[in-house]
Amino acid sequence: MRYGPGDAPGGSGGGRRPGRGKWWPLVAITLGNFMLLVDVTIVNTALPRIADGLGASFTSLQWVMDGYALALAALLMVAGSAADLYGRRRLYVGGLALFALASLACGLAPDAQLLVAARIVQGVGAAAMFATNTPLLMAAYQGRDRGVAFGVWGGTSGAAAAVGPVLGGVLTEWTDWRAIFLVNLPLTAVAVWLTLRHLGESRGHVGARIDWPGGASFTVCAGALTYGLMRGGEHGWTENGTLTALALAALALLVFVVAERRTAHPLLDLRLLRRPSFAVLMLAALLMQAAAFPYLTFVGLWAQDVLGLSPIGAGLAVTPMALMSLLVGLLGGRALQRLAPRLPLGVGVLLIGAGDLLHVVLLGDGAGWPALVPGLAVGGLGVGAAMPVLVSAALGAAPPQRAGMASGAVNTFRQLGFAFGIAVLGTVFGTALRDAGATGGRTALAAGYLSGLRDITLISGLVAVATGLLVLAVVRRAPRTDGERPSGAPEVRRVRTGAPAGA
Numbered sequence: 001m002r003y004g005p006g007d008a009p010g011g012s013g014g015g016r017r018p019g020r021g022k023w024w025p026l027v028a029i030t031l032g033n034f035m036l037l038v039d040v041t042i043v044n045t046a047l048p049r050i051a052d053g054l055g056a057s058f059t060s061l062q063w064v065m066d067g068y069a070l071a072l073a074a075l076l077m078v079a080g081s082a083a084d085l086y087g088r089r090r091l092y093v094g095g096l097a098l099f100a101l102a103s104l105a106c107g108l109a110p111d112a113q114l115l116v117a118a119r120i121v122q123g124v125g126a127a128a129m130f131a132t133n134t135p136l137l138m139a140a141y142q143g144r145d146r147g148v149a150f151g152v153w154g155g156t157s158g159a160a161a162a163v164g165p166v167l168g169g170v171l172t173e174w175t176d177w178r179a180i181f182l183v184n185l186p187l188t189a190v191a192v193w194l195t196l197r198h199l200g201e202s203r204g205h206v207g208a209r210i211d212w213p214g215g216a217s218f219t220v221c222a223g224a225l226t227y228g229l230m231r232g233g234e235h236g237w238t239e240n241g242t243l244t245a246l247a248l249a250a251l252a253l254l255v256f257v258v259a260e261r262r263t264a265h266p267l268l269d270l271r272l273l274r275r276p277s278f279a280v281l282m283l284a285a286l287l288m289q290a291a292a293f294p295y296l297t298f299v300g301l302w303a304q305d306v307l308g309l310s311p312i313g314a315g316l317a318v319t320p321m322a323l324m325s326l327l328v329g330l331l332g333g334r335a336l337q338r339l340a341p342r343l344p345l346g347v348g349v350l351l352i353g354a355g356d357l358l359h360v361v362l363l364g365d366g367a368g369w370p371a372l373v374p375g376l377a378v379g380g381l382g383v384g385a386a387m388p389v390l391v392s393a394a395l396g397a398a399p400p401q402r403a404g405m406a407s408g409a410v411n412t413f414r415q416l417g418f419a420f421g422i423a424v425l426g427t428v429f430g431t432a433l434r435d436a437g438a439t440g441g442r443t444a445l446a447a448g449y450l451s452g453l454r455d456i457t458l459i460s461g462l463v464a465v466a467t468g469l470l471v472l473a474v475v476r477r478a479p480r481t482d483g484e485r486p487s488g489a490p491e492v493r494r495v496r497t498g499a500p501a502g503a
Helices: 024-041 044-054 058-086 088-108 112-140 143-174 184-198 212-235 240-262 270-274 276-292 295-305 311-317 319-337 342-362 369-396 400-439 442-474 490-498
Strands: none
Touching (some): 024 184, 044 058, 044 112, 044 143, 044 295, 044 311, 058 088, 058 212, 058 400, 088 112, 112 400, 143 311, 143 319, 212 240, 212 400, 240 270, 270 276, 270 400, 276 369, 276 400, 276 442, 295 311, 295 400, 311 369, 319 369, 342 369, 342 442, 369 400, 400 442
């Protein structure tokens, strides 16, 4: 997305409507953002009940998680361009409406296939909501109010990571798993009403265009690659369907590169990737997200299927990561912002890796949920240090006139990291379960769960450690050219808080 004349007072639509309560626009935007981020993880603790209720296979459960994250990631940059062209408020309201309808379809789904399809549509709505959050806040607030607004918005984004699994457990245990989707209906109605009543319209640059070839090829590439990774784990890597999906992903990637080089209004200016710091930060966004959060989905399955925890207990078991992340933000946020972004980012990713590797050591035979706490706590320290500075690091590595594009790209790669992480780690975890199932018996199945968890946390830990070292070695501030604002100058840094702390 690009920030244009509509982001300033007196721009297209004028931002906040005069005479209204000053903070109601913030409530409207934050409520939608909170819902879309909670829905990334609220499903975690409901997966065993969904499997029982719909007879869903392990692969279907992967798609329940991945369909949402994949649609959100693949369409985020297209949604930003559409918002610039057609209006941020209009697209935000449309995204809320689509999100609500898809949530209703999820709650009424009679089988796993329709649930997955509804989750994908829900992700489309979430992309429209997520892409418009930051520019709507930029248009609604200026000066000190803008800093307060982004602080509140970023704080609730981080809280979503903590609330998601617990809220999912509460709704699943006290009512039914379908309630985790139906609860969105009254909340979206409130968000739509507040938006129409208190938010003015804003648009981006005059002459903005949507890069449809780039958006379509990027979406096909991401979807085909995810499908190929899941199918390869289930049916084999030389199976015809697997090879076809992976070949389609490669072809779509080639089309995307050609399309972006030829258009005057690309989703992603590929010249940015010639900057080593920017390229590494995009890779870090993808791999950090893949290492930090997707394995928690399979931890939730183990906690309920093997340890016998309730959905609420399974949600509470994984909260140490989110709580430590919030604690770092509250106590060390200001100190972190005084450092060069590569330091908290690189060290934070190393801590995420250390937390993952602690699971490998502590999840031995007979382990219970307390064995998770040390690794989750250390990983939470890393998340709290790294996530808040990720966007500011990307902005500092790109020219100021590409700030909107850099912000959209880093959030896209983050969500792709979650989607790819579910696909890859789910393949490894599913293989361990199938091997244990072939042996037979409850004891063998429990051992298969633990073996799968150790495998996926080992992979996550090694990836995170390598990523952290790469960030520390490569990432530097972008050189300033004449007439450009220095990277990290106040006007750019105000956008920084738009990076949610959680998944």
